[in-house]
Structure formats: C-alpha cells, structure tokens
Amino acid sequence: MLPKAYEPGSTEDRIYHMWEESGAFTANVKSSREPFVISMPPPNATGQLHIGHAARMSVEDIFIRFARMQGKEALWVPGTDHAAIATENVVIKKLKDGGMKDPRKELGRDKLVAKIAEFVEQSQGTIRSQIRKMGSSCDWSRERYTFEPALNRIVNEVFKKMYDGGLIYRGHRIVNWDPKLQTTVSDDEVEYIEEKAPFFTFQYGPFEISTSRPETKFGDKYVVMHPDDKRYKKYKDGETFECEWINGKVRATIIKDEVVDPAFGTGVMTITPWHDTADFDIAERHGLEKEQVIGFDGKLLAPIAGEFAGMKIEDARPLIVEKLKSKGLLVKTDENYVHNKAVSQRGKGTIEPQIKLQWFVDVNKEVISTFAPVGATADKQSSRSKKAKKTTAMSLKQIMHAVVHHGDITIIPDRFGKTYFHWIDNLRDWCISRQIWWGHRVPVWYRGEEIHTGAVAPEGAGWEQDSDTLDTWFSSSLWTWSTLIDPKLTKDFSLSLEEMLKQSPDYQKFHPTSVLETAYDILFFWVARMILMTTYVTGQVPFKTVYLSGLIRTRDGKKMSKSDPETVIDPLDVIPKYGADALRLSLTLGQGAGADSRLYDEKIAGYRNFVNKLWNASRFVLMQCETIGVNPHTVTTYEVKSLADKALHTALQRVIRDVTKCLEEYRLSEAGERLYGFVWDYFCDWYLELSKGEPNPELLVHSLRTILTLLHPFCPFVTEKLWEEVKQSTDPMLIVQPWPFAEDEKFPEEHVYLQTIIGVITAIRKLRSDHDVEHGKDVSVTLVTKEWVPLLESQESHIRRMAKVESLMITTGKFKPAKDMVSAFLPGIEVHLSLAGLIDLEKERGNLTKEKGELQKYIAGIGSKLQNKNFVERAAQNVVELERGKLKEAEEKLQKIEQRLKSL
RNA sequence: GGGCGGUUAGCUCAGCUGGUUAGAGCGCCGAGCUUACACCUCGGAGGUCACAGGUUCGAAUCCUGUACCGCCCACCA
Numbered sequence: 001m002l003p004k005a006y007e008p009g010s011t012e013d014r015i016y017h018m019w020e021e022s023g024a025f026t027a028n029v030k031s032s033r034e035p036f037v038i039s040m041p042p043p044n045a046t047g048q049l050h051i052g053h054a055a056r057m058s059v060e061d062i063f064i065r066f067a068r069m070q071g072k073e074a075l076w077v078p079g080t081d082h083a084a085i086a087t088e089n090v091v092i093k094k095l096k097d098g099g100m101k102d103p104r105k106e107l108g109r110d111k112l113v114a115k116i117a118e119f120v121e122q123s124q125g126t127i128r129s130q131i132r133k134m135g136s137s138c139d140w141s142r143e144r145y146t147f148e149p150a151l152n153r154i155v156n157e158v159f160k161k162m163y164d165g166g167l168i169y170r171g172h173r174i175v176n177w178d179p180k181l182q183t184t185v186s187d188d189e190v191e192y193i194e195e196k197a198p199f200f201t202f203q204y205g206p207f208e209i210s211t212s213r214p215e216t217k218f219g220d221k222y223v224v225m226h227p228d229d230k231r232y233k234k235y236k237d238g239e240t241f242e243c244e245w246i247n248g249k250v251r252a253t254i255i256k257d258e259v260v261d262p263a264f265g266t267g268v269m270t271i272t273p274w275h276d277t278a279d280f281d282i283a284e285r286h287g288l289e290k291e292q293v294i295g296f297d298g299k300l301l302a303p304i305a306g307e308f309a310g311m312k313i314e315d316a317r318p319l320i321v322e323k324l325k326s327k328g329l330l331v332k333t334d335e336n337y338v339h340n341k342a343v344s345q346r347g348k349g350t351i352e353p354q355i356k357l358q359w360f361v362d363v364n365k366e367v368i369s370t371f372a373p374v375g376a377t378a379d380k381q382s383s384r385s386k387k388a389k390k391t392t393a394m395s396l397k398q399i400m401h402a403v404v405h406h407g408d409i410t411i412i413p414d415r416f417g418k419t420y421f422h423w424i425d426n427l428r429d430w431c432i433s434r435q436i437w438w439g440h441r442v443p444v445w446y447r448g449e450e451i452h453t454g455a456v457a458p459e460g461a462g463w464e465q466d467s468d469t470l471d472t473w474f475s476s477s478l479w480t481w482s483t484l485i486d487p488k489l490t491k492d493f494s495l496s497l498e499e500m501l502k503q504s505p506d507y508q509k510f511h512p513t514s515v516l517e518t519a520y521d522i523l524f525f526w527v528a529r530m531i532l533m534t535t536y537v538t539g540q541v542p543f544k545t546v547y548l549s550g551l552i553r554t555r556d557g558k559k560m561s562k563s564d565p566e567t568v569i570d571p572l573d574v575i576p577k578y579g580a581d582a583l584r585l586s587l588t589l590g591q592g593a594g595a596d597s598r599l600y601d602e603k604i605a606g607y608r609n610f611v612n613k614l615w616n617a618s619r620f621v622l623m624q625c626e627t628i629g630v631n632p633h634t635v636t637t638y639e640v641k642s643l644a645d646k647a648l649h650t651a652l653q654r655v656i657r658d659v660t661k662c663l664e665e666y667r668l669s670e671a672g673e674r675l676y677g678f679v680w681d682y683f684c685d686w687y688l689e690l691s692k693g694e695p696n697p698e699l700l701v702h703s704l705r706t707i708l709t710l711l712h713p714f715c716p717f718v719t720e721k722l723w724e725e726v727k728q729s730t731d732p733m734l735i736v737q738p739w740p741f742a743e744d745e746k747f748p749e750e751h752v753y754l755q756t757i758i759g760v761i762t763a764i765r766k767l768r769s770d771h772d773v774e775h776g777k778d779v780s781v782t783l784v785t786k787e788w789v790p791l792l793e794s795q796e797s798h799i800r801r802m803a804k805v806e807s808l809m810i811t812t813g814k815f816k817p818a819k820d821m822v823s824a825f826l827p828g829i830e831v832h833l834s835l836a837g838l839i840d841l842e843k844e845r846g847n848l849t850k851e852k853g854e855l856q857k858y859i860a861g862i863g864s865k866l867q868n869k870n871f872v873e874r875a876a877q878n879v880v881e882l883e884r885g886k887l888k889e890a891e892e893k894l895q896k897i898e899q900r901l902k903s904l
Numbered sequence: 905g906g907g908c909g910g911u912u913a914g915c916u917c918a919g920c921u922g923g924u925u926a927g928a929g930c931g932c933c934g935a936g937c938u939u940a941c942a943c944c945u946c947g948g949a950g951g952u953c954a955c956a957g958g959u960u961c962g963a964a965u966c967c968u969g970u971a972c973c974g975c976c977c978a979c980c981a
Contacts, residue, residue: 005943192979211981224981261980269981278981340979415908419976422907426977524976555916557974590917590929595909596975598916602930609943620940627939665920673918673928685945692939 002622002725006615008579012717016132019720024068024735025137027075029505036067037075037513039480039543040138041526042146044083045120046090049130051552051560051587051599052519054571057134058584059549059668060517064137065713066663067514069739075510076138077483078131080124082147084439084472085181085346091116091438109437116438120147130571135580135716137735142483142506146475147440150487155475156443156455157497158537163444163453167362167396167536168432174280175356175431176342179298180349183435184358186471187428188524190351192340199337200321201266203329205243205252207232210265212339214320215313218246218304219291220270224282227256229267244327246320247306257282275353294352359433359442359468363396367536400424400532403541409531411546412666413594416520423524430529432471439469456493477529480513480542501538515666516543519551520594547666550596552587557598569599581715582608588714589672610676611718614711617684618722621700630697633729638698645696648687651678652703656742659710672714679707701726706740 019025027035038060043053060076068074095103095115103112124145131138144151162168175184201210207223225232237256242249252270259282260269273283273290283290295301300316302309308316324330342351394402401424403409404417411417433442445452445463452458457465475482484507489500501507516527527546534542554560554567574583585607591597625632640649655678662671683703691700704726712719712734723734731737 002940004941209981213981259980264980266981271981276981278979419908422977426906520976592918595917600916603916605943606929609941612943613941616941616944618940623940662920667920670918670920677928684941688940689938689945 002615002619004616004619006579006612006718008581008611008717009576011721012133012135012575012580015717015720016135019137019733019735020132020140022733022735024733025076025139026141027073027139027510029509031073033071033073035075035510035514036064036072037510038064038077038515038517039483039513040076040078040136041516041518041522042079042081042144042476042479043127044086045080045123045127045145046083046087047123048126049571051569051571053130054134054583055549055552055587056517056519057131057136058587059547060515061134061136061138061584061716062588062663062668062713063515063517063547063666065716065735066739068137068735069709069712069737071738073509074137075142076136077142077144078136078138078140079144079146079479079483080120080127081476082120082145082439082472084434084469085183085185085436086472087116087120088436088438089181089346091119094119104437113437133575133580134571135584137716144483146472146479148487150485150490151475151478151482152440153455153490154478154482154485154497154500155440155470157500158478158533159443159470159474160453160455161497161537162361165367166365167367168359169362170357170359172355172357173360173429173431174274174277174353175358176344176351177296177354177356178344178347178349179296179352180347181344181436182296184356184431184433185344185346185351186431186473189345190342191345192342194338195341196336196338197341198321199334199339200324201331201333202324203331204245204268204270205241206235207268208266208331209268209270211270212337213317214246214324215300215308215317216272216275216293217270217320218293218300218306218308219274220245220272221250221252222255222271222283222286222288223252223268224255224257224260224271225268226258226260226262229260229262231262231267244329246324253288255282255286255288257285274355277353280353280355290355292355294354296354298350298352358431359470361396361430361432363427363429363532366393366395366398396532396536397424397427399535400528403531403535408541409544409546412548413592416523416546416548416594420523420528423528430471432474433466433468434471435467436469439472440475442466442468442470473525473529474533476526477533478537480516480530480534481507481511481538481540484511497537511538511542512540513543515545515547517547517549520548521551523548545666548594550591550594553596553598555598555600557596574604578604578608579611579717581611581718585610585672585715589669589676591669593666593669610680611715613680613684614707614715614718615722617679617688618704618708618725620688621697621704622725624691624695624700625697628695628697630701632697632701632726635698635701636728638696638702640699641696642694644687644690645699648683648699648703651682652706653742656706656710656740660739660742663713668714675707675711675714679711683707708734709737709740712737 040060041056043049064074064076091112092103095107100106103115107115128140128143159168176187176190177183178185197212199210199212200214201208202214202217204220204223209223211217225235227237235254237254239254240251241254242251255271259278260267271279271282271288272293273279273288274292275294280290282288291304292301293304294313298312300308300311300313305311305316308320311319321330321333342353343349344351401421404411404420411420442465443453443455444466445458446466447458447460447462447464452463457463481501484504485500486504486506489495489503495503516530518527527548530542534540552560552569554569558567560568571583582604586599586604587597589607590603622632640646655674658674659671662668662674687703705723708719708723708726712723716735720734723731723737727734727737
C-alpha cells in the first residue's frame with residue numbers, strides 16, 4: 001500500500017537514476033524519427049544554479065519530454081559556459097578573500113588560469129547534480145563545455161574565417177573601459193544609473209560651456225556649435241582664438257557640426273574625443289587631434305593634467321573647479337543636475353570611454369557567405385531573379401534582420417521581434433577582445449610587422465600570441481552547432497571547418513535545432529549573436545523557434561539577487577521541502593510566455609498540494625481495484641457503462657486534444673492549468689466521488705494512465721512513480737510511453753443530452769441545498785422538452801444516485817428557462833442552443849408577437865446565407881433582448897446586420 | 905528622447921483570432937473527519953475588467969487619447 005502522502009525525497013533520485021540507466025535520455029543519431037533538438041543555455045560555471053536556471057530546466061524539459069513521447073528523436077544537449085569575466089572575477093575574489101593581495105601579479109597568467117580551471121571543474125560537478133535534481137532529461141553522453149579543447153579549435157577556425165572574410169578587424173576605436181576590472185566590455189555590458197551631480201558652466205574664451213566632468217577638460221581645444229545657430233553666426237568654422245583655461249592659455253579652434261543641439265545649455269560645447277563616443281565621432285568627421293587625459297588606471301595623466309597628474313578623477317574634480325573659480329572662469333553651478341552614469345554590469349565600476357587597439361566584428365560590411373546561401377534569402381516569390389544575386393551579399397546586420405523578418409526564425413512571444421529589430425538598428429561593431437586571462441585567447445600571432453591568424457601557432461621562432469582573450473559570447477554564439485561537431489574531428493588539423501561539419505553525423509541530423517528557450521534578458525547578448533554568427537558561418541539558422549521566458553521575481557516583484565540572500569529562493573532548499581515536481585509546476589504554470597512571474601513559498605506549497613492530490617487519487621483508484629479484485633497491471637480494455645462514465649470519457653478526450661494543441665503551440669502554462677483543473681475539479685471532486693457508489697475499475701485505471709501520461713512532462717517524478725503502480729505490465733517506463741491520441745466524438749449530439757442530464761442532476765442538488773430539502777426526500781423534475789423525457793427516464797436510477805434522492809418524478813410542463821440549465825452545467829463543456837430552439841423558447845415565454853416572429857424568421861434567413869451560426873445566434877439574441885418594447889430599434893439593427901452581410 | 909509592455913476579486917495572475925451570467929490559485933467567511941487526500945471536502949462573499957471617447961447588433965478583448973507603473977535602447981556636452 002502506498003503511504004498516505006507523497007514523499008518526493010525517497011523517490012526522485014531513484015527514478016532519475018532509472019531513467020538515465022535506461023538510455024532514455026540518449027538520442028540516436030541513426031534513427032529515422034523526426035529530430036527535436038534543444039541546446040541547453042549553458043549555465044556559467046561560477047558556482048551553482050539559481051532559481052532562474054531551475055526555470056530554464058523546467059520549461060525545456062517539458063518541451064523535450066513532450067516531443068519524446070510524441071515519437072520524435074528528442075535531443076537535449078547539456079553543457080556549461082566558462083563565462084570569462086564572471087568566472088575570473090569570482091576566483092580572484094576568492095583568492096583575495098584567502099589573503100592574496102593581487103592574484104594576477106602574484107600568480108601570473110598560467111597559474112591563475114590553472115586555478116580558475118580547477119574551480120570550474122568543481123562547479124561543473126555541482127551544476128551537473130543540480131540539473132539532475134530538477135529531473136532534466138538531457139543527453140549526458142553529449143555534454144559539452146564552451147572552453148573545452150574541441151570548442152577552442154572551432155572558435156579559432158571561426159575567428160580565422162571571419163578575419164579572412166574581412167569581418168574581424170583590429171583597430172583603434174573608442175571602447176568601454178572598466179578601470180576596476182582592467183578590461184574592455186561590450187556595449188551591452190554597460191548599464192546606466194541615474195546620478196545627481198553638479199553641472200558647471202565655465203567661461204571658455206567668448207563662450208560659455210557646461211559640463212559635469214571638468215576633469216576631462218584639460219585638453220579641450222575645440223569648441224563646437226551648430227552651423228545654423230544665429231547667436232554664433234559671426235564665428236567661422238576653423239577660426240581660432242586664444243583663451244585662459246585650467247592650466248594656462250590654450251589655442252582653441254571653432255568647429256561647426258550639426259550634432260550640437262542649439263537648445264541645450266548655451267548651444268556650445270568643447271569636446272574630449274579620447275573619452276567620449278560622441279566627441280570621438282565629431283573628431284573623426286573633422287579630422288581633429290585626440291589626446292588621452294585619463295589613464296587606464298583611472299588617474300589623470302602627466303603632463304596634460306599638470307599639477308593634477310596622478311590624482312584620481314573624483315579627488316581632482318573639486319580642485320579643478322576651485323582653480324577655475326579662482327581664475328574667475330566659473331559662471332554658475334547647477335546642483336540639481338541629473339545625468340546617467342555608465343557603470344560596468346559586472347563589478348559596477350564606472351566605465352571610462354577610452355581609445356584602444358581592439359578586435360572588432362564588423363556588422364556593416366557586406367559579405368558573401370561562403371557556405372550555402374543564407375536560408376532567409378530563399379525569397380520565393382518576390383522578384384527572385386533580380387534579387388537573388390543581391391541578397392547573397394549581405395552584412396551581418398542584414399542577415400540577422402532577414403532570418404527573423406522572413407520567418408526562418410519565429411520569436412515567441414512575437415512582440416520581442418520588435419525589440420530585436422530595434423536592437424539591430426542601433427547595433428555597432430562588436431568589440432570582442434578582453435584584457436583578461438580566462439577564455440579563448442585571440443588566435444593571432446605577431447612577429448615584428450608580421451601577423452598570423454589561425455588555429456595553430458605559426459612555425460618558426462619569435463612569434464608571440466596576442467595577449468587578449470575573446471568575449472565569452474563569442475564562443476557561446478556558436479553553441480548550437482559547435483556542440484554537434486564530433487570532437488575527434490577537431491584534433492585533425494588537416495580538416496577545414498566545412499569538412500568537420502560535413503563529417504559530423506550529429507550536426508547533419510540535429511542542426512538546425514528546434515527551439516531555443518531562454519529568458520528575455522539575454523536576447524541581445526546571446527540569442528541575437530547566435531543568429532549572427534551561426535547563420536554566417538554555417539549558412540543555417542541556429543534554431544527555428546525562440547521561446548523567451550520571463551524572469552523569476554520575488555513576492556514583491558523585485559529581482560532575486562545574490563547580494564540579497566533574503567530575497568533569493570534556492571532550488572536546493574525547495575526540492576527537499578516540496579519536491580522537484582512542485583518546484584517545476586510553480587515555475588511553469590500561471591504565467592504567459594515572456595512575462596515575469598513571482599515565486600514564493602505558498603505558491604510552491606500549492607503545487608505540492610496538487611501533486612499530493614494526484615497521489616491520493618491514484619491511491620483511491622488502486623484501493624477500488626483491490627476491493628473489487630482487479631489487478632491494474634492486467635487491465636487492457638474498459639467499458640463505458642454509466643452516464644458518468646461517458647461524461648468522464650468524453651471530457652478526457654477533450655483534455656487530450658486541448659493539452660496536445662497547447663503544447664504544440666508552446667502554450668505550456670495553459671496546457672498545465674487545463675490539466676490541473678481537470679484532475680482536481682472533474683476527476684477527483686466529481687467522478688471519483690460519484691464512482692464511490694458503483695466503481696468501474698477498468699475505466700478508472702485507464703483514465704488515470706492517461707492523466708499520468710499527459711502530466712508527465714510537467715511533473716515527471718511523481719507520474720513515473722505512480723505509473724509503476726498502474727501501468728500495463730507490458731508498458732515501458734512513462735518517459736518513453738507514447739503520447740495519447742484523442743478519440744473522435746462519434747455522436748456529438750450525445751453531448752447535449754449527456755450534459756443536459758448532468759445539468760439536471762446538478763440542478764437537483766442545488767435545489768435541495770437551496771431549499772433545505774432533506775436527504776432522501778422526493779424530488780420532481782419538470783422538463784422543457786418532451787423528447788428528453790425518455791432519455792431521462794432511462795437513466796433514472798443513475799440520476800437518483802448521483803443527485804442523492806430517493807425517488808424521481810419526470811414530467812414535462814411549463815417552460816424552464818434554458819439559462820438555468822446552462823448555469824448548472826459542468827465546467828469545460830459547452831451547450832449549443834440552436835436558433836430554432838431560441839425562437840421556440842421565446843414563443844414559449846410569450847415574447848413573440850406575430851411581427852416579432854416574422855423578425856426571427858428574417859434573421860434565420862440571413863443566417864443561412866452567412867453560414868455563420870454563431871454570429872446569427874448572438875445577433876438574434878441581442879435583437880430579442882432589445883425588441884421588448886423597442887421594435888423600431890431592433891429593426892434598425894437588423895438592417896445594419898444585413899448591410900454588413902451584403903458587403904461580405 | 906525613441907521603443908515595448910502592464911493596469912481584471914484583498915494578493916498573485918489567466919482570459920488565443922470580439923460572442924451566453926468575466927475565470928483560477930491563495931486569502932477571507934460558514935459548515936463538515938462521508939470507502940483516497942486537513943497538503944482535504946462542501947457552500948459563500950468579493951470585480952462599473954485604470955480613465956475618457958470611438959468602431960460594432962455585441963467590447964476586458966479592436967481603434968484613438970489620458971493617467972499611473974515597469975522594462976529595453978540611445979544619450980546631451
């Protein structure tokens with residue numbers, strides 16, 4: 001006998017082990033089945049998984065299990081990310097906490113990298129076990145890591161390919177420099193926070209200029225204004241003048257440029273091209289000199305800063321203002337000025353724009369993909385002959401745009417498509433080099449003026465490899481396909497990238513992948529870059545569908561952040577308390593795609609209760625079997641005996657249909673909630689209660705099997721466990737059990753009768769409780785239509801039992817409003833009231849005069865023309881409502897309807 | 905400044921292409937140990953679907969505008 005309550009702890013690990021041992025997770029590359037593939041977004045190997053990861057695992061596992069049960073060759077590739085900056089920071093911090101002052105200096109490159117690798121290995125172990133705890137049915141035989149040797153080879157090949165294709169270049173550009181972490185970061189890794197800072201206006205020659213950053217102003221020798229600004233008409237472009245400035249006299253040049261907003265401040269500004277993106281652009285346009293003012297350590301430089309050289313900018317700022325004030329150059333100070341300060345997403349240090357020699361991916365250069373033509377450009381109808389040639393030469397930006405625009409990739413929910421296009425429009429070249437040590441090293445070697453790019457170091461002495469590493473997203477952008485390349489092939493350096501792809505069976509079978517599921521906050525970081533890199537390099541889109549989930553928030557709607565342990569819900573705390581199934585349900589149900597959701601204890605407890613309800617329902621079914629002497633494992637067929645049986649059976653078919661459809665359309669929350677409601681309200685509270693009188697054990701077993709099958713993707717552990725109790729002895733494990741098909745409804749009209757009867761029963765029950773009729777007293781039912789009488793009579797004994805009455809009198813008589821009947825019907829089942837019925841109804845009520853009767857016929861006539869039953873019924877009903885005393889208005893409405901019909 | 909969402913019961917949220925009396929979970933109130941389940945059962949209260957217009961026979965749903973909240977992008981010296 002099963003225990004009274006479900007105990008996840010004693011079951012989950014055993015079941016997971018059983019699945020894994022059985023090989024159910026392992027995809028067969030030789031199978032002829034249709035593939036269904038998900039690349040797991042590789043968690044950062046920086047410690048352990050948090051609740052967001054748990055959400056990813058839950059959703060993806062639902063997709064994968066559903067596909068597997070539907071008979072597809074399901075592959076879910078797991079792995080981890082080396083997470084360059086993030087991991088290096090974590091380890092450096094650990095070393096510092098351990099007493100080391102400057103780990104980089106003390107250990108040197110090789111030793112530090114070894115330390116980080118060691119740490120990564122540990123956290124990979126933790127992560128693997130956590131993924132298992134969630135019940136994720138991923139293919140461990142194909143586990144990969146973004147920084148493994150095979151992937152390094154691929155990264156290098158891609159770099160070389162793009163370098164040779166002119167898409168990767170090295171140049172002096174303005175970059176986001178993080179003085180705290182001592183590296184550049186990409187535009188997407190910069191955040192802006194509002195800050196109140198004094199806003200100073202200074203006298204600069206004949207002009208007044210304003211700034212919140214006087215410390216950058218030492219070298220300013222260009223004043224810029226709009227060419228059309230009348231106030232400064234007398235100054236000519238290129239004119240120079242001398243003026244007193246921070247450290248003595250400077251010779252300034254006047255520049256006219258249209259980017260200056262005449263309405264802002266005085267309409268005049270000085271520029272600092274080395275430390276400001278906009279100023280840099282102006283300087284480039286006019287060929288102006290650029291000079292560095294602030295060092296990479298965040299301190300002012302000599303000789304330009306004069307007496308302030310070597311000072312930190314925060315310290316120098318007030319002193320500089322003071323000095324200008326003493327010279328009489330400070331015009332005014334606005335203390336309430338609010339501006340946006342750029343900070344690094346990692347580490348939160350202030351970002352200092354700097355000019356630096358870096359590696360970039362060119363997103364605007366038009367290239368011809370050397371592989372098969374880009375999928376999206378298979379632009380079928382629209383002027384193929386003309387465009388075909390043109391569209392093969394596209395920039396990376398255009399490629400990214402095209403594949404989504406043409407539907408090669410579908411984004412769910414679709415509103416994120418707009419966000420995606422918007423991002424592309426604003427996209428600038430991607431800075432891919434980082435001045436850190438942990439990561440794929442830039443595969444470029446230098447010897448004097450010589451430069452070599454490739455997967456292996458060049459032969460001969462004196463070559464030195466670039467000391468920078470690549471942005472971590474560079475390697476993760478190759479994830480969907482680099483993980484499908486046979487690692488053995490990557491050791492053979494005679495093979496090209498194209499040949500490796502061609503010779504990898506996994507790649508041939510499983511790429512492009514089916515769905516990419518991730519939270520929307522890495523749409524740009526990762527999803528967009530995968531599209532960019534993969535489509536260019538392989539000529540295939542990385543995935544056909546992007547499913548974006550929302551973020552998991554706290555009860556108050558705040559972000560869960562590690563720095564605030566109070567708010568964080570740790571999956572490892574939840575699982576022992578409530579079970580992985582309950583956690584999975586609470587992370588996937590009750591939320592639309594792309595919408596954030598809040599997680600809190602009561603919510604998880606609620607789903608734990610549901611799991612327990614399912615458990616007890618199963619216990620009850622088993623008990624019934626035992627009482628009657630039926631062995632559930634031998635049940636193969638069932639009979640639909642009673643009316644209730646029929647209702648259950650029909651409802652079950654509908655659930656199968658609804659759930660399947662929802663899952664196929666990626667509406668998993670709806671699918672889950674449909675099941676939740678069905679199991680609890682219909683199966684348990686209604687059918688099981690009824691069946692206490694006259695149980696039909698075979699049908700009970702069959703229904704339970706179906707329910708378990710449908711629920712399995714959502715809560716795999718408890719369903720697999722219960723499956724062991726009720727499955728046919730020849731059935732396999734639930735994880736590989738085929739998905740059920742819904743039977744066709746042969747006699748749809750039966751529904752109406754069926755539901756009517758059940759409606760009657762429910763109505764009787766309600767009547768009894770409303771009027772305090774004692775249990776067992778006689779009840780008389782008055783019916784609407786004569787034809788239902790024989791039906792009700794034939795089911796009299798059922799009705800009596802179900803309605804808990806001793807005797808029943810069935811008669812026809814005065815009209816009972818159909819409305820009341822409908823309201824008493826069971827949830828999830830509709831009733832079709834025909835137009836004819838409606839007219840009858842109104843006649844019975846005496847609402848139809850002769851004229852009005854004509855009116856109804858008129859409507860019915862329109863109805864047949866339109867062949868839209870629904871529309872006419874509703875319209876007719878409205879007319880009936882309105883016409884009571886307002887015949888004229890009703891006629892007008894009808895005329896409008898008719899006009900609309902004609903226009904159709 | 906540009907863009908994208910949200911505003912539905914005390915709380916957290918569903919409501920797909922407009923269609924019977926707007927739903928669920930939790931909470932609240934009342935009753936109840938009936939052959940599974942108190943992690944339960946039965947019953948109940950509670951909503952002018954942010955506001956104002958419009959389209960329609962019919963609007964929570966479509967359109968326009970307003971207010972508030974949130975997110976993303978750009979960034980102004």
